[in-house]
Amino acid sequence: MKSAADPVGQQYPHRERVISYFRRRAAEVDGGGCDVRDGLRLLGEHGLLDLDLPSSVALIEDIAAECLSSAFAVWAQRMVIEYLARAVTADPADELRSGRMVGATAMAPALRDVAGIQPVPVLATRTADGLRLNGPISWASNLFPGALVVLPVRLSGDARAVVRLRTTDDGVRVAPAPDLLVLNGTASSSVTLDDVHIGRDAVLTEDLPGFVAAIRPTFLLLQTAYCSGLAGRSLAETGTRTVGVNAAFAEQVDALSTAHESVRQRLYDYATRSDQVAVPDLLRLRLEGVQVAVAATRLEATVRGGAGYLAASDTSRRLREAAFLPIQAPTEGQLRWELSRFN
Ligand SMILES: Cc1cc2nc3c(=O)[nH]c(=O)nc-3n(C[C@H](O)[C@H](O)[C@H](O)COP(=O)(O)OP(=O)(O)OC[C@H]3O[C@@H](n4cnc5c(N)ncnc54)[C@H](O)[C@@H]3O)c2cc1C
Known part of the structure; x- marks a missing residue:
């Protein structure tokens, strides 16, 4: 944690308010009595979901000192904003920056694939106007209704892509969230994709x-x-x-x-x-x-x-x-x- 005189940490606006908000809500979020969405909206209203990297580090460090569930949700949201900023296509990032839309990063399989551990499990077939997706997402958090999920998919041969979809799209089945040791307020669960169609504009990149x-x-x-x-x-x-x-x-x-x-x-x-x-x-x-x-x-x-x-x-x-x-x-x-x- 950093104090006001901390020589290492960075500052960001509304810091005291942020810390006291997440401190107050930690037990309830932890118990699953409420979820992380209110915290994301609060940060969005104050313009804190799209800070530069050093300030985002300071924000997430502060929140984790009070409530890891919330800090983890902010990490996921911030990462989805980052993914869309690096995409080759247009994006709905304003909704994410404001916290009105929740972002879910299902990118663990991408890291495993690139490291040579295991190929990404979701398969993609090209269609006339985009891709059709089938397969599992074994874990992701922030899987609230309407959330925007970013995930890697595997095309024929060695090709890969990173795509976005919404949890409410046809063919997307989010399993009921299981009881967890922690993170019960983060809507962490698994997803099955069954003939999910996405347009070309939902493909962030084909260079995994x-x-x-x-x-x-x-x-x-x-x-x-x-x-x-x-x-x-x-x-x-x-x-x-x-x-x-x-x-x-x-x-x-x-x-x-x-x-x-x-x-x-x-x-x-x-x-x-x-x-x-x-x-x-x-x-x-x-x-x-x-x-x-x-x-x-x-x-x-x-x-x-x-x-x-x-x-x-x-x-x-x-x-x-x-x-x-x-x-x-x-x-x-x-x-x-x-x-x-x-x-
Ligand atoms: C509550 C919760 C929330 C999560 N939220 C997200 C999220 O938002 N986004 C996201 O992308 N992921 C999320 N995950 C998934 C998480 O990031 C890890 O991918 C997952 O927890 C790894 O556990 P596993 O049993 O699924 O994986 P496995 O890959 O089966 O790993 C099990 C163990 O085996 C090891 N292992 C893996 N591969 C091999 C191998 N080839 N040979 C030998 N050992 C191996 C691993 O290091 C690990 O110790 C979440 C997980 C949980 C539990």
């Missing part, structure tokens, strides 16, 4: 590797931002409690704080020059962000004891939130695997 290379810095840095925000909040909660019997944990808090500061320094540095940062450095930063968040939330739970074990406590919510980070694409396994190929 080029597209992934272009969006990857923003994708990974904004993911690192929510790892960092969550870690910073846990460390702040833990640091004040390493006294008396818990003094034994002070060294661990110091080591984790140093690791967290290192992540933040690089995060804000890379965000100012994202196109010049080498891919392994981006992957390593994201991996370290996951690791520090998982370790910090674990330590917070240890130090808080029984109070943190209450289901309704912020400590236990953060512990659950951190459990999502290693399994979000690129997963910790994929990050380690990709990094090993650069060594």
Whole structure:
């Protein structure tokens, strides 16, 4: 987390209002009593969904310090705006920037495909005026009615494309959202596409590797931002409690704080020059962000004891939130695997 005098973080308009809004709503969003759409609309009304990269990092880091579900939804929305900005076709990005339309990024299979792990599962057939799509999206979030989903598809041969569709289009079947460990307010579920027809204007690109290379810095840095925000909040909660019997944990808090500061320094540095940062450095930063968040939330739970074990406590919510980070694409396994190929 950053204070007003923070030398690393950036500022953005309405910061105090944003922080207090997401802090107030965290428990309800976490429990699924309300969802993330109101938060997206609030940010849209204040013009905060399409900030430059360093300011978006600061925004998402701040929100994650209060509510990872909301930060994750903002990441998805911001990424869909980014995809459309890089598309070769016209787009409905104004609706997304204002938060009136929700964006869902179903791009995990694109990252796996480009890394050579697994081909994208949705198949596309050319038609006279566009593409016909069939296949599964095994996970995506922000799958609200009418949401705009961006996903990769596989054409015959080695060809790939990135396309957009709406969850309300004919042939799009969103499965009822399952109960989750966390993120219950994010409309996370799976989708089946059954003869979904999209026009040519809904094809963002047919150059999947080029597209992934272009969006990857923003994708990974904004993911690192929510790892960092969550870690910073846990460390702040833990640091004040390493006294008396818990003094034994002070060294661990110091080591984790140093690791967290290192992540933040690089995060804000890379965000100012994202196109010049080498891919392994981006992957390593994201991996370290996951690791520090998982370790910090674990330590917070240890130090808080029984109070943190209450289901309704912020400590236990953060512990659950951190459990999502290693399994979000690129997963910790994929990050380690990709990094090993650069060594
Ligand atoms: C609540 C929730 C919300 C999500 N929201 C989104 C979203 O908005 N957008 C999106 O794109 N995705 C989303 N995902 C998917 C997420 O990004 C990951 O793709 C997914 O969690 C990976 O888990 P899996 O079991 O589906 O994948 P798998 O790919 O089956 O991975 C399972 C494990 O095996 C490893 N593995 C993968 N491939 C191989 C291989 N070839 N050999 C050996 N090991 C392998 C992985 O690293 C991982 O540890 C979401 C997932 C969840 C749970």
